[in-house]
Amino acid sequence: MRHIISPLDLSMDELTEVLELAEDIMHDPKKYSECCHGKKLATLFYEPSTRTRLSFEAAMLNLGGSVLGFSSADSSSAAKGESVADTIRVVSGYADICAMRHPKEGAPYVASIHSAIPIINAGDGGHNHPTQTLTDLLTMKHFKGRLDHLTIGFCGDLKFGRTVHSLIHAMARYPGSKFILISPEELRIPTYLREEVLNRQEIPYKETRVLEEIMPELDILYMTRVQKERFFNEEDYIRLKDSFILDSAKMRYARPDMLVLHPLPRVNEIAAEVDNDPRAVYFTQAKLGVFVRMALILTLLNISV
Ligand code: CP
Numbered sequence: 001m002r003h004i005i006s007p008l009d010l011s012m013d014e015l016t017e018v019l020e021l022a023e024d025i026m027h028d029p030k031k032y033s034e035c036c037h038g039k040k041l042a043t044l045f046y047e048p049s050t051r052t053r054l055s056f057e058a059a060m061l062n063l064g065g066s067v068l069g070f071s072s073a074d075s076s077s078a079a080k081g082e083s084v085a086d087t088i089r090v091v092s093g094y095a096d097i098c099a100m101r102h103p104k105e106g107a108p109y110v111a112s113i114h115s116a117i118p119i120i121n122a123g124d125g126g127h128n129h130p131t132q133t134l135t136d137l138l139t140m141k142h143f144k145g146r147l148d149h150l151t152i153g154f155c156g157d158l159k160f161g162r163t164v165h166s167l168i169h170a171m172a173r174y175p176g177s178k179f180i181l182i183s184p185e186e187l188r189i190p191t192y193l194r195e196e197v198l199n200r201q202e203i204p205y206k207e208t209r210v211l212e213e214i215m216p217e218l219d220i221l222y223m224t225r226v227q228k229e230r231f232f233n234e235e236d237y238i239r240l241k242d243s244f245i246l247d248s249a250k251m252r253y254a255r256p257d258m259l260v261l262h263p264l265p266r267v268n269e270i271a272a273e274v275d276n277d278p279r280a281v282y283f284t285q286a287k288l289g290v291f292v293r294m295a296l297i298l299t300l301l302n303i304s305v
Contacts, residue, residue: 001116001117001118002118002299002300003108003112003115003118003119003120003121003300004118004119004120004121004130004131004296004300005108005109005112005119005121005128005130006121006128006130006166006169007128007130007133007134007166007167007169007170008169008170008173009130012173014299015134015137015170017299018134018292018295018296018299019134019137019138019141019292019295021295021298021299022134022138022288022291022292022294022295023138023141023142023291025291025294025295026288026291029062031305032062032063032294032298032305033062033063033064034063034064035063035064035298035303035305036060036063036064036065036297036298036301036303037064037065038065039060039063039065039066039096039097039301040060040065040066040067040068040094040095040096040097041056041057041059041060041065041066041067041068041069041095041096041097041098041099041297042067042068042069042091042094042095042097042098042099042117043056043057043067043068043069043070043071043098043099043122044069044070044076044087044088044091044098044099044100044101044111045069045070045071045072045100045101045122046072046073046076046078046100046101046102046103046107047072047073047101047102047103047123047229048071048072049071049101049122049123050264050265051263051264051265051286051289052099052101052122052123052129052131052132052289053069053071053099053101053122055286055289055290055293056099056120056122056131056293058290059290059291059293059294059297060297062290062294063294063297063298065096065297068094068095084100084102084107084110084111084114085110085111085113085114086114087111088100088111088114088115088119089114089115089116091117092115092116092117093116095117096117096301097117097118097120097297097300097301098111098115098117098118098119098120099119099120099122099131100119100120100121100122101122101123101124102123102124102125103124103125103229104124104125105124105125105126105127106124106125106127107124107125108120108121108122108124109121109124118300118301120296120300123162124162125162125230126159126160126161126162126165126227126230127162127165128162128165128166128169129162129163129165129166129263130166131289131292131293131296132162132163132166132167132263132289133163133166133167133169133170134289134292134293134295134296135263135285135286135288135289135292135293136163136167136170136222136261136263136285137170137292138288138291138292139259139261139281139284139285139288140220140259140261142284142288143259143281144219144220144259147171147174148174148175148176148177149174149175149176149177150171150174150176150177150178150219150220151177151178151179151180151217151218151219151220152167152171152177152178152179152180152218152219152220152221152222153179153180153181153182153211153214153215153217153218153220153221153222154167154168154179154180154181154182154183154189154222154224155182155183155211155221155222155223155224155244155246155269156182156183156187156223156224156225156226156243156244156269157183157187157224157225157226157227157240158181158183158187158188158189158224159183159186159187159188159189159190160187160227160230160231161224161225161227163224163263164189164222164224165189165190165193167222168189168193168197168198169193169197172197172198172201172203177203178203178204178205179198179203179204179205179206180205180206180207180208180214180217180218181205181206181207181208182207182208182209182210182211182214182244183207183209183243184209184240184243185209186236186240187226187240187243188207211244211246211250212250212253215250215251215253215254215258216253216254216255218254218255218258219255219257219258219259220258220259220261221246221254221258221259221260221261222261222262223244223246223260223261223262223266223269223270223282224262224263224269225262225265225266225267225269226240226241226243226267226269228241241267241268242268242269244269245268245269245270245271246260246269246270246271246274247271247273247274248271248273248274248277251274251277251279254279256279257279258279259279259281260274260277260279260280260281260282261281261282261285262282262285263285264282264285264286266282270282
């Protein structure tokens with residue numbers, strides 16, 4: 001039985017297979033519409049979500065399966081003090097596969113130890129978000145036709161942004177990746193990522209505080225929201241929340257083929273006027289998340305067509 005807790009839980013070959021399967025599903029969804037008949041997906045979301053939970057549910061429904069679950073800790077017995085370990089032991093008897101989001105780093109890993117069904121980490125605190133990474137990879141492959149030799153600018157909250165952490169892990173595995181890290185001083189990437197991934201693997205990277213300066217170098221601009229829910233102090237959040245705002249004026253510095261990705265939700269960091277720019281692909285990115293989650297469910301349930 002396989003779990004997906006980290007973006008590195010799939011080998012490069014498996015990752016390629018999942019992305020190719022997602023592309024095949026995208027082109028011929030009918031072929032897969034009954035693959036999970038009789039199977040159930042549990043979505044255990046202890047933290048708010050729109051895209052991840054609903055795209056997981058859409059994915060299972062598109063495959064002919066069913067879904068059950070909860071969308072907040074308050075509406076589950078976690079509110080009475082039940083542990084993640086006990087919850088997953090019980091849910092293992094109700095479903096065939098589970099997607100779990102939790103505010104505590106490592107909670108989906110704890111669940112995987114006690115689970116009789118595959119666990120997919122749907123976001124754990126400020127740590128990882130591997131299925132967002134699969135979505136990001138599929139989006140880049142879809143629009144760029146490759147995942148190697150890309151220069152990616154990560155902009156915003158690089159400290160708490162789990163989508164950034166997971167995507168850095170994933171892109172570090174592709175040859176020719178270069179990273180430009182654009183953040184306020186207080187929201188720089190965590191030391192463990194800098195030391196264990198960037199330095200140890202000798203990935204070329206640089207850091208800057210000025211977005212416009214580095215725009216002409218980028219193949220991908222990965223914008224992120226400042227993660228209000230991870231701040232201990234509201235004053236700090238208010239001071240930092242609008243550090244970077246991408247607007248049409250800044251887009252003029254970018255190459256004609258640069259892509260703007262964002263895991264969403266966005267708050268202020270991308271002005272609405274950018275939405276009409278053909279390089280802004282974040283809403284398509286959210287849509288592609290359904291196909292890649294369908295591919296992942298099929299892979300973890302060992303179902304082939
Ligand atoms: N990208 C993402 O994880 O969005 P949600 O928080 O809405 O699931």
